[in-house]
Amino acid sequence: MNRITRSKIIDQLFKYFGILCTSIGLIMLAALLINVFSDGFGRLSIDFFTALPSRFPEKAGILTAWTGTLWIFGLTILIAIPLGVGAAIYLEEYTRKGFLSNVLEINIANLAGIPSIIYGILGLTIFVRTLRLGESVLSGALILSLLIMPIIVVSTREALRAVPKTIKEASLALGASQWQTIWHQVLPAAFPNILTGIILALSRAIGETAPLIMIGALTYVPFVAKSPLDEFTVLPIQIFNWISRPQAGFAINAAAGIIVLLGIVFVLNGIAVVIRQRARNKIKW
């Protein structure tokens, strides 16, 4: 009997250990947020959003950074969504299982696992030097598009797969062509899930730093980018720049920049979660 009681006690203890471990992540997240807010919240003001970078921490702002992030965001949407969704439709609806589809599949899984900095090396060589796009917004957006494309492909394929076969078959039986079926039936049905995947991928792109450092986005840019071929900087890089300065004032700026960046990322993630929940509640296949 003694041994049984002991196992039961150990079982209970493990339960509390499980709760502890689960809360470690939450505690860390809370510590991070509290720290960043207490350091940086006082620095947030309209001036902080409208000021250019400066040598003096009190005068420096994130105007070039947030406009650069907006540029990158917009261009990445334009490039990555058609490419990613298009590739996913091809792989899911047009290829038959076989050697080629196997190769494509393994390739995409591998692309998703390549460190982001390697995409930076690729972009530096291909976009910046070979295609002579320079250290521009366009180069940055192209790199980030390639980086998040595997994520979009994987999530879009899952969304397409979740659409019941019967819908497709009914459409084809009525005489619709394959593309008509995809465009009028499959895509609308899969749309919420596709959108969720895209938003999560974009939120990843917004926070990426390393590949953009590779193409020289850390250099001092004293103006707001006006065309896709202008030099630029983005929020994470401005934050990195401020973190690497020794003066305490810049650490405060970095914290304030982080509040803005986290705000964007959390809003995007929140939207994605809401869309997914709504779709789940609505669909009754």
Next chain:
Amino acid sequence: MKQKTRLAEHVIKMILFLCALVTVLTTAGIIWVLFSESISFFQTVSLKEFLTDTEWTPLFTQKHFGILPLVSGTLLTTFIAILVALPVGLTIAIYLNEYASKRFRKVIKPVLEILAAVPTVVYGFFALVVMTPFLQKIIPDLPGFNALSPGIIMGIMIIPFVSSLSEDALFAVPQSLRDASYGMGATRLQTVFRVLLPAASSGIVSAVILAVSRAIGETMIVAIAAGQQPNLTFNPLESVETITTYIVQVSLGDVPHGSIEYQTIFAAGAMLFVLTLILNNISFQFNRRYRQKYE
């Protein structure tokens, strides 16, 4: 009309195929870029020197091209990260799968996912500004840049990877195995350790390897908090430089295009690429194995 539709169908299919082709071109591009520049690098530096020299000083006048200090820095921070992420992540997976109520799981999972959504530059800031000063209170001699602090923070970042992938693996274990174990009078914990973990082992190994690969390729946290000193050491209290940090360091500086210093980032990048590629594919193999077993 019908012919027009058929033509359009064909064109659309071609366009979609080109989209899919981009993924193949990306891979080809990466391999071509890394290896073509690395070949010129290895014409100056022998592969033997690269793999066995114990010093990495391409940016100094006295140049040495031994990648080992960068590899040791990378492995050290990765090891610390896994030491944090594996026990915590696995325990979370076990707790959520076997102990927690459905409602609790539904609330807590998206919250844990947030940990993976936080940009890495933010974690880097956290490591440098919060974790390092905190550790310095416990270990007074700890330098401002060290392997321990970014390693721990990186571990926290990859907790969601380990926990959600392990959870999938535990979830795939058939209920009948649990029932059998409970029927024999085992407690939940005994069932977990003697039945579920062995049954889900290949899925969990797959998760851990993927997490290792993630940690090896992580850049910003170590670039901010681990330092920029190539250091052949396995002491977590020292400052180290990882492969990724080195690549960042070079691209921040003014290294002329085409010089041997410039080529080092491609050699280091190729090393990183090969390392993560091997790990990812081992992970896929393990993953496939457990999926075949139970599906």
